[in-house]
Amino acid sequence: MINKEEVKHIAKLARLGLTEKEIEQLQKELSSILDYFEKLKKVNVSRIEPTTHSILVENVMREDRESLKFKLQSPKLLDLAPETKDGYLKVKSIL
């Protein structure tokens, strides 16, 4: 069973605002799901390599150059932001 403090800590890491009631609910739900995961401990994985993707994935590089497509797309993307200034996203001051 994970405790309330752990739930709060995880919520902060995940940047999720939670009400007191939700914290209690999640404490119960996460605990029962984590209990279910315990069955994985039965598997011997000592010499097994992890799988990240089912196919071989390699980095794909491209030249770093100015792209007309992105230039045309930028204003469209900025339009979606709640606050912008001079072509930048605007956020609250953090200092």
Place this chain on the structure above:
Amino acid sequence: MELTNLTIKEAHQGLKKKEFSALELCKNYLDKIEKENKKIQAFLTISKDLAISQAKKVDEIISGGQEISSLAGIPCVIKDNILVEGVRCTAGSKILENYIAPYDATVIKRLKEQGAVILGKTNLDEFAMGASGERSAFFPTRNPHDLTRVPGGSSSGSAAAVAANMSCYAMGSDTGGSIRQPASFCGIVGLKPTYGAVSRYGLIAMASSLDQIGPLAKTVEDAKIVFDVISGKDEMDSTSVESPKIENCKLKAKSVRSSSSRRDSIIENLRVGVPKEYFIKGIDKEVEKIIKTAIKKYEKLGAKIEEISLPYTEYAIAIYYIIVPSEVSANLARYDGIKFGYSVANQRIDTDTLLDVYLKSREGGLGDEVRRRIMLGTYALSAGYYDAYYLRAQKVRTLIREDFKRAFEKVDFILTPVAPTPAFKIGEKIEDPLLMYLCDVFTSPVNLAGLPAISIPAGKIAPHQNSSEGLPVGLQIIGKPFEENKILEIAKTYENL
């Protein structure tokens, strides 16, 4: 002739022979939606103007005497986690309620190039996280075969729309069964391609190592027509690959006269595996009977049926629900109230700090299941737990892949049920997350191994009170990587019986 009953192939013939125009076809569907959608609730957005303008364009081509492609003028619907430029794309979430897609997903670009007519965007579990459609932040979609039951999920609206003839075909996405399970519940065909076979560019990411786009259609042939258009490498998705050219059908099919003097195709020397771990306690008796009968039919056609073992199956759900939330927690970090989507910065909600903007935007915009998975994933990836959960899950994922690899040394295909039950009642599983997760028990291993699989209608459970024709049950056919064409071929054999 009811135009909305037609398959892609039939509608294409009708357009070519000028029996009806693309605009007529489109309007028939829009009327059908107008009539049926009130009770089924499959749509989040109906893109009527877009559809009509696309249909008119196709009619111009036809009247100009030019050839048209198979999908030209054929109406379709798109799961609302796939971007269509200029059309709202919600992913079934409040956090994207007013988000207008700034570009086309690659699959949409390819469909548009073929002259597709897009009728609208379909409902889904929020960010595709669910197995019933009930997790949509807007409303649940209902199963056309029984309005008191779920259509399955997460491609709930796509499956229901096709089953109710509100669309000729649909696009869906499948991370752990989200195309196949609703196809099974709604009695239609759903193809989950090999990981990498179809570009994911413009698909709102859920779990990037598992997500795959695929078609839902009325027939196997239609699914193939759509798959051929959307598959192939795309420079915008580095995980997409050009499918190795696999001969259309190397299966030795022999035509013989059956007693009914109908020409049947017999699949000779086909080795079919039936995993014993997929017929376990908890599977609905009627489902088991229908699937076993379907397997017998393949045997009668000449296939060699072998019992096989996929011993790590019992761990699939545990692995899946560690890997998916982990990837979800990373992918959904982008919904922060800063770049796009719902933000408290737009609302009259007081915030003092940047952290407050994050916390409150995500609190207001994301639903219960999404937040549960973000929490689980953040926990599984956090310091001190990474090795015990995420890394261990990835290692057992390797064992699942090896299970299938070993099996495919012995057999050409694997046949299983799609889901342990038929469509369940709305509200039946919504209170218990773990119970809902178990719906994916036969479908999620396929995604973990990156394999292609199809769900085809195998039969129906006897009629009852709310469903005069009975509830559909789907058969899953799993194949080797990039052998979609072979899967489609043997699926078609079954369909033709």
